[in-house]
Amino acid sequence: MHLHTPASADYQEPSVAYLDILRKAEFRGADLVAFTDHNSVQGYAAFSRELATYELLASLGRIQPDEQVRYDEYRRLLTKIKVLPGFEFTATFGFHILAIFPETTSIRKLEHVLLELNVPEESLEHGTGQLGATTDVLTAYEVLHESGALVIPAHVNSTNGVAMQNMPFGGQTKIAFTQSPYIDALEATDLESASRRSTQRFFNGSKPDYPRRMHVIQGSDAHRLNRDPNRETNLGVCDRMTEVQLPEVSFEALQALFHSENFSRVRPYRPAQDPYDFIRSARSEGESIVQAFHAGAPKRRGRLSPIVRDVVALANGHGGTVFLGLSANSKEPVVGVAEPSREIDVLREDVARHVTPPLDVSFDVGATDRKQIVIVSVPDGPDKPYAVAPGNIYVRQEGETTLAVRDEIVELVNGALARAGSQPAVELPAPTEVGAPEPPAKPRRPRRSRKPAAESAEATTLDSTPNGAQPESATALDETLQTLPLPRTGVEIVDSVERDGMIYHSMRDLRNLKVIHNVTRESARHLWQYAILQKEQHPIQPEEVAWHGPRGFWKAYKPRGHAVRFNLVYRDNGDLRVFYGVTEDGLDSEWRQLVPHEYQP
Numbered sequence: 001m002h003l004h005t006p007a008s009a010d011y012q013e014p015s016v017a018y019l020d021i022l023r024k025a026e027f028r029g030a031d032l033v034a035f036t037d038h039n040s041v042q043g044y045a046a047f048s049r050e051l052a053t054y055e056l057l058a059s060l061g062r063i064q065p066d067e068q069v070r071y072d073e074y075r076r077l078l079t080k081i082k083v084l085p086g087f088e089f090t091a092t093f094g095f096h097i098l099a100i101f102p103e104t105t106s107i108r109k110l111e112h113v114l115l116e117l118n119v120p121e122e123s124l125e126h127g128t129g130q131l132g133a134t135t136d137v138l139t140a141y142e143v144l145h146e147s148g149a150l151v152i153p154a155h156v157n158s159t160n161g162v163a164m165q166n167m168p169f170g171g172q173t174k175i176a177f178t179q180s181p182y183i184d185a186l187e188a189t190d191l192e193s194a195s196r197r198s199t200q201r202f203f204n205g206s207k208p209d210y211p212r213r214m215h216v217i218q219g220s221d222a223h224r225l226n227r228d229p230n231r232e233t234n235l236g237v238c239d240r241m242t243e244v245q246l247p248e249v250s251f252e253a254l255q256a257l258f259h260s261e262n263f264s265r266v267r268p269y270r271p272a273q274d275p276y277d278f279i280r281s282a283r284s285e286g287e288s289i290v291q292a293f294h295a296g297a298p299k300r301r302g303r304l305s306p307i308v309r310d311v312v313a314l315a316n317g318h319g320g321t322v323f324l325g326l327s328a329n330s331k332e333p334v335v336g337v338a339e340p341s342r343e344i345d346v347l348r349e350d351v352a353r354h355v356t357p358p359l360d361v362s363f364d365v366g367a368t369d370r371k372q373i374v375i376v377s378v379p380d381g382p383d384k385p386y387a388v389a390p391g392n393i394y395v396r397q398e399g400e401t402t403l404a405v406r407d408e409i410v411e412l413v414n415g416a417l418a419r420a421g422s423q424p425a426v427e428l429p430a431p432t433e434v435g436a437p438e439p440p441a442k443p444r445r446p447r448r449s450r451k452p453a454a455e456s457a458e459a460t461t462l463d464s465t466p467n468g469a470q471p472e473s474a475t476a477l478d479e480t481l482q483t484l485p486l487p488r489t490g491v492e493i494v495d496s497v498e499r500d501g502m503i504y505h506s507m508r509d510l511r512n513l514k515v516i517h518n519v520t521r522e523s524a525r526h527l528w529q530y531a532i533l534q535k536e537q538h539p540i541q542p543e544e545v546a547w548h549g550p551r552g553f554w555k556a557y558k559p560r561g562h563a564v565r566f567n568l569v570y571r572d573n574g575d576l577r578v579f580y581g582v583t584e585d586g587l588d589s590e591w592r593q594l595v596p597h598e599y600q601p
Helices: 018-028 042-060 065-078 107-116 137-146 171-179 251-258 278-285 306-316 340-354 406-419 474-482 526-537 589-594
Strands: 032-038 082-090 096-100 150-153 242-244 266-268 291-294 320-324 362-368 371-378 394-397 400-403 491-499 502-509 514-519 546-548 551-557 565-572 575-582
Touching: 018 032, 018 042, 018 065, 032 042, 032 096, 042 065, 042 082, 042 107, 082 107, 096 137, 107 137, 137 150, 137 171, 150 251, 278 291, 278 320, 278 362, 291 306, 306 320, 306 340, 306 371, 306 394, 306 400, 340 362, 340 371, 400 526, 406 514, 491 526, 502 526, 526 575, 546 589, 551 589
Parallel strands: 032 082, 291 320
Antiparallel strands: 082 096, 096 150, 242 266, 320 371, 362 371, 394 400, 491 502, 491 575, 502 514, 546 551, 551 565, 565 575
């Protein structure tokens, strides 16, 4: 999907013929390729003209023997390989974007799109990647999408990529560049990397700031026919390809796949003797906010099925994948599913009967360790909240599916109303101000309260709360939170009050900064319960913290079946704000520096 031709000014072998490119593609096993020269379609146009010339000469009976040989070779190759037109556009500040079009698109239309993107007319024939100011990235995405192209930011993790490291733009810019609704996929150079920081893992939907899960592909970005023997990274035609599972080899089928929530049908291409194992790669990431694992068929079926609950929880979030036939622990053997088609029929019936409103879930069968695995792909539900009949609403908290509490249900309802352009159905209470008690469920004054938003460095018992404290407005509090270097996963206990001998906590979800009130040790889900037990039984002592300025590393722990999590601390005007259960995904570069070496990825 990323092949340059001699029409690119920086092509290293200008004498290479288009027929040679197709022969090399056939040798490498390609079914579909795209010609994507720099800011030009002259390569695809030259290829089309050559083929059209042979067709005309043949129809007139004037074709020469050597021309007939080349024409026959073209026809043979084009029955095996589909060639799509496109270009690699250079946006303002030098970012590269692949635009790939249906094969029926005319050269005139392609050049019109380039002119609309402010590519100088005199540059259309030069194939240069060095242009002045053209069109900014976000506008280019929209223009290309409206023109009918597949929009794929090129080599996003590398030079001229919109997600390259040390990009001289703020985080919000990077988010916009990689989460735009006009993007169809991302192209990366590290699709086969096992690193926890690979592009595919970064954009798997688990990052709080990057909730849209992205299809990630790879391409050769070939500027020569064969790999450079003196520089292994200087690839030749189809030396780095993507394998996709499609019902047919066509632009439309590829577009439909990229628009779907099925992420199990895209993987790096490897020869048959060394296939890429998508399921093994997913398992290495473990349980997360976007994927769940079940070693065997659930003992409870129907509305009590844990898989049905996972489906609802993922749909109420940003979608995800459920794997049936193996656990999340890579040290345990793969169980597999003996009759996957039968299991899929049962699951499909359970989802259709017990999930409301209706949800379009897809089912596939994959394989790992020679065992068949059922893959359930869940979309980001358009009609939230989803429930398991008669009305149980589930959400996903990191790697755990739990019943939603009241505040979470209100958020889901208000979010759905906002998408529909309606007013919120219920106003959530504003998070409490520092020193203010949580409003009680009953009309009585709480007797004692801890300092909210932190645990005092001096006190480990419940402190008295001044009377008359009023809740801070949500807007003012949001502005305050934006100035603090909060991790982006985990929870914070922002307030604790005692009523009738029971302690009630207000928990802030650091993914979205929403506060859930009236949580007790008994009613808390796993992560919340862990945080409450730590606060009530093992309150933090400043001398236990490894400090680096106002930030501190307290401890690490590893829940069963999950990745290592961290408890972090921040000094805020004399108080200690404690962040429990922070995952590696929630660390910015400064927080990551505090993590001991043995926990670094």
